[in-house]
Amino acid sequence: MEIKRIFLIGFMGSGKSTLGRRLKTELGWDFIDLDDYFEMRYQTTIKQYFAENGEKAFREAERKIITEVATREKTIIATGGGAPCYFDNIQVMNQHGLTIYIKLSVETLAARLSSPKQVRPLIAGKSGNELLNYIGEKLSEREPFYDQAQVIADGDILGVDGFVRIIQASGQLMK
Template sequence: MEIQRIFLIGFMGSGKSTLGKRLKSELGWDFLDLDDYFEDRFNTSIKQYFAEFGEEAFRKAEQQMLAEVSHKEKVVIATGGGAPCYFDNMQVMNKSGLSIYIKLSINTLANRLSSAKQVRPLIIGKSGEELKEFISTKLAERESYYNQAQIIADGDVLGVDGFVRIIKASGTLIQ
């Protein structure tokens, strides 16, 4: 299979943007963060869009953005944490590119997110144990979607260099 786009999925704080930027450099491809793409398109923050139009409207618009970017070539796309869990989004990603689930432990995610509470509205004010409980609950809801990815890789073990090696070995990348 000739790979022209890579979709990075996983929980918030899993390193999708960090890995995406590194892959951009390694592959010479473009990098696109689906959340940033959404905000640029609608000229508003996701938080504001949610407040004004609600989650259902956001998820439909997000689906439309995913459909648009799934036709771009030579691009690494970091999705929002919830994007794989709605509509046929996982099927779209699997059909149009290589999907990779960056899987991390609850403890690793909690450690990464504990310093980001101010910028992530869903976790503002959560204590260490509340944060772990939140992550555990959300992962239980989302894991069946994340596990549909073509590659499921343990981010606790691999690190960015390991992901780069796996991706380069996974198929024919368009150069």
């Protein structure tokens, strides 16, 4: 199979954007952070879009941009944490590219998301056990979608080199 694009999926805070930027350098491909793309396309922050329009409208707009980027070649796409879980988004991603689920434990995710630098509408005001419980519940809801990825990789163990090896073993990268 020729790989023309790579979709990085996983819970918020799993490192999709960080990995995507590193893979861009390693593979020499373009990189799109879907959250940044959303904000550029709709000329507003995701937080503001949520506040003004609600999650349902956000998910519909997010689906539109997934179909927009799904045809770009030689592109690594870091999706939002919920993106694969709505409509037929995971099927669209699987049909148009290699999907990689960056899997992390609830504890690792909570540690990453408790940082004051993390400003995310769905976890605003949550900390400690409340954050752990929220992540655990959301992760159990989302994992059936994440588990449909073509590759499931332990984000606690693999470094960028490991992800590059997985990608290369999954098929021919488009040149």
